[in-house]
Amino acid sequence: MALYRATFPTAHTDLFLAYVGMKTDLMFNRGVDLPGFASFPLLKTLMGRTLLESYLKDMITLGKAEGAGVILESPTWVANRDRGAALGYTPVDLKRFNQQAIAMMVEARAKYGDAPTVISANLGPRDDAYAPSAQMDADKAQAYHAEQMSFLPETEVDVIGAYTLAYPTEAIGIVRAAHQYDLPVVISFTVETDGRLPTGTSLGEAIQEVDAATGGYAAYFMINCAHPEHFAAALVDAPWMQRVRGIVANASRCSHAELDEAEDLDDGDPHELAEQLFDIRQRFPNIFVLGGCCGTDMRHMHQIAKAHRPA
Template identity: 75%
Template sequence: MAIYRNTFPKVNADLLLAYVGMETDLIFNRGVDLPGFASYPLLETTEGRELLEGYLKDMIALGSEMGAGVILESPTWVANRDRAAALGYTRNSLKDLNQQAVAMMAEMRAAHGDVPTVISANLGPRDDAYTPEAQMSPQDAERYHSEQISALADTAVDVISGYTLAYPAEAIGIVRAARRSGLPVVISFTVETDGKLPTGSSLEDAILQVDAATNGYAAYFMINCAHPDHFRTVLEDRPWMQRVRGIIANASKCSHAELDEAEELDAGDPTELAQQLSEIRHTFPHIMVLGGCCGTDMRHMSKIANISGSISA
């Protein structure tokens, strides 16, 4: 198996910051209605685009302040056919919005060329991330996700990032679709409070299955949409762990089921979260990507950058 055949874009930074908590921040902290948890429709209005650009500017500013690199994540996590159909989007309009998202990010990077910046096209699962009703085969997942990935292949995107994935077969399909389009790809699994994927697979087994089925094409793997308390005990000093290069953590220690039922945002403790991520990175110094997922905002990102960035200094 040829590990790292398709490497991550080279950036001059020891720490890369990534933020994917925008939707919960918009809904709970800013009072923005996001039907279907979709943020890409904001591209269609001046006010919405300004909101999206604000997050990008904040991340670039944080990277500049801390001397860290930044991964800009596109607002396209649910910009796939099935989830978009419920909101009235056609295949052509969806393609256009995916491409608009990356164009916006490319403009932002060009305006701030002094900060090492990676443009990531953010892909989510076809079904609910926590309780997928029907699991696709790798072949079906490749066909399904190829539609969004092929639209993104004609942009300035640097890497495809599959986030909040719940089972290996869908991840395999995403990796194969990215490979077909000649794009680097990162796979991020979510886990429950027991450190296992929502479908019951261990993190180790999921990573090994994806690598075995794709000849190790993914640049690396990550964990997202979970609190460090949920997965710290399953991180081991074993070969598979070398494939885990990023942690994008939730602010809350609640389970996915509890978060789905919550009427108020649980922002947790930004300092404690940053310290926990720093400890994980100290134990596994090959981890290069840290950031915030559900319930986090720039307070959390600033703490993560400050505390974890000291390891790189």
């Protein structure tokens, strides 16, 4: 934990870039079929691994060019028991995929080098991120997510990145599971167009609830899978806001329901998105992780990096 926290920020950069928009880019821009919105099966083939590595290379290269650090997120957002089983994979399969993903990122970090680079094991929610059919209590969430985390201590992972969470008790369970395996963890909530979590909880309430139940174990909190205009007004000068250290934004202003029904990709305006993130970071300089989620590609990442380039 101490080693991980010491990584941010470094003497070389006060910005880290994170990218989790790969799945929509693969599906809409590259014509890659991803059943169950899962990218981890790409690890099975040479073509799939080559695609995944290309994103890692692009991110590290961008970080070097723009003087930024990079957080590499593994393609394992849905590589958990329930969502893996729906695709025909066993826990043994999922262990292999989770470990192969980390090994691939470690290899890419060594191969493309130089930019400060963090290896993040990406975890997602058990259920639909935007409309969970049921909410687990913290104990059930810990037991469920501990299985995926149990695959990771023997890898060279740096941190757990739990993305697109919709309610606090699942986040509490994830933090407790990470603590169980002595792994650093970052919690990223998603919000709707009103700036509140899909289950109605405010961002501030969710962060405070998680910290109170876990002794503040999470390294920090983030927001992802929402457009800046959805949550900018919800970011206020309050103690909980100091725990928000990252934003990984959607390109589109559409709601989650609208995005689920969309037949075409809404990639927004890369320059505008970068400027909106810049404005938020100007208001809250404690934010040092920025990046792109649904609808974004490397155009957006280049604009974000340039907008925040150190003077």
